[in-house]
Amino acid sequence: MTTNARTTSLMVVILALALAASFLVATSAGAQDRSRPPQNPPPKEPPSSFMPVIEEPFEVVMRRDKENKSRVMAAATRRLEDRYDLARHVDPDVKMTRGKPIPVGPTARLKGVTWEQLGRMSPEEIRAKGVFPYLPLPHVAHAVGGMVFPQTHIKQQPRLERFDMDFDIPDHFLPEFPPAIFLTTRPDLGDVSKGQLVTVNNFYELFNGILNPKQLDGLRLLVTQFPQQQFNATADRKTERNDGMQGVACFDCHVNGHTNGAFHLVGDIRPQENRRRIETPSLRGVNIQRLFGSQRALKTVEDFTEFEQRAAYFDGDPVIATKKGINILDRGHQVHEMSEFQEILDFPPAPKLSVYGRLDPKKATPAEMRGEELFFGKATCSQCHTPPFYTDNLMHDLMVERFYIPRMEGGMMITKQGPIKTFPLRGIKESPPYLHDGRLLTLEDTVEFFNLVLQLGLAPGEKSDLVQFMRAL
Ligand code: HEC
Ligand code: HEC
Helix, strand or coil, rough: CCHEEEEEHHHHHHHHHHHHHHHHHHHHHHHHHHHHHCCCCCCCCCCCCCCCCCCCHCCCCHHHHHHHHHHHHHHHHHHHHHHCCCCCCEEEECCCCCEEEEECCCCCCCCCCHHHHHCCCCHHHHHHCCCCCCCCCCCCCCCCCCEEECCHHHHHHHHHCCCCCCCCCCHCCCCCCCCCCCCCHHHHCCCCCCCCCCCCCCCHHHHEECCCCHHHHHHHCCCEECCCCCCCCCCCCCCCCCCCCCCCCCHHHHHHHHCCCCCCCCCCCCCCHHEEEEEECCCCCCCHHECCCCCCCCCCHHHHHHHHHHHHHHCCCHHHHHHHCCCCCCHHHHHHHHHHHHEECCCCCCCEEEECCCCCCCCCCCCHHHHHHHCCCCCHHHHHHCCCCCCCCCCCCHHHHHHHHEECCCCCCECCCCCCCCCCCCCHHHHHEEECCCEEHHHHHHHHHHHHHCCCCCCCCHHHHHHHHHHHH
């Protein structure tokens, strides 16, 4: 053979091999596609900062999404069941303001270790053995994301139902619905909700004569629907109904100024798999807070109010917001009034606390007193959760990634989380689930979490004392 001929035949062989390899890759990718849950499409390269613009006809998207819904939910429920015991365990004697019993844990399922053994292991050991029980929690359908509302709320407001996914966490781990409302300006009235869900239909009769006209109009805006990524009047939406103005109201999540546990994905991270699931925080006591958003650290309630509709409603993407109907609030008038109302939402009463926010020894039980001593002593909680509201108004990096190896789960990249704001603990028993993503379903879980994260070595009795103390806050 001549050199040329040899080169040619070599090239033919290489070409054939390359073709075979690409065929194999293509078929195995195809097989993978079929076995994968639909919410986990293969990552598209290169990643884009922009949300995809859906141009398919509404009927086509809805039919496909409805067909996939049961598979999406089955996968999400499996993931959750694998992590937690979701059975209903409540304390019938300890209730939220309007009577819902609080859930009791710990709910995390341990993989071949006991809590005592875990408590003695170093972060490196826990990471190496893959036994950390509190990994970041993915969205029900992480690749799609968007706002998801609890079933109890949807029953009263069917417009909040999505055709592509449902809420995943069972109702007994959620705040009571509808929750009580306390006003800093009228503590003499107690709960002013009258047991009702405040909406645009009843806010006026409930609050006329209690609020001033500015606050009243602010409340009107907080219960008025405005277009949002999944709830809007275009074909690119996730609700079947399109009766009148489609959208969401602030109080669809911050129900009665508190929370119903609704979640979505944080708007300010890319790519999609690195975005965090975020659970709605209560607006009770925003008046004493100085940082808003788990990581955004916006400095005022006004900033956050403006930001919610301008950015969070549309995943931080003004391109898509323009298409779906962005509602830009007037800062000096509307934002001001909405904030004035939010700023008078109070924490629920805590009858055992003194003016310093500490337990009154005459009213507290011995277990609560022991819990307080631990909280301010051995357990170091008060380093960040400082009285009277049990927040230092700062952010802290708990470095939870010491306990796990980064990996993909449920379409989410489980990796470093960085600094997160110290949420206040006043009224904490009324707002499960806990942490920015709601991964801790009960107060017992929060104690187990911090026992590991802070390497406290707490004994079982000490853990339960700490829970007793937090229930009194
Ligand atoms: C999905 C339901 C949802 C809707 C609708 C919603 N929010 Fe929120 N809100 C959240 C979540 C989740 C956070 C936490 C954000 C974060 O961690 O960055 C939040 C945070 C906030 C905060 C900061 C609270 C804190 O403790 O840091 C304020 C204030 C707020 N929202 C006001 C509003 C207003 C005003 C509206 C209407 C314009 C609104 N929200 C609509 C879910 C919602
Ligand atoms: C280094 C500061 C720091 C210390 C010490 C600390 N925390 Fe926290 N705590 C935080 C931060 C930051 C968050 C929010 C973390 C997140 O959302 O991922 C938080 C969240 C919580 C929450 C959930 C709040 C909510 O609204 O979801 C509870 C409950 C809690 N801490 C209890 C405790 C207890 C009990 C201790 C002591 C055993 C403790 N913390 C020690 C910083 C701290």
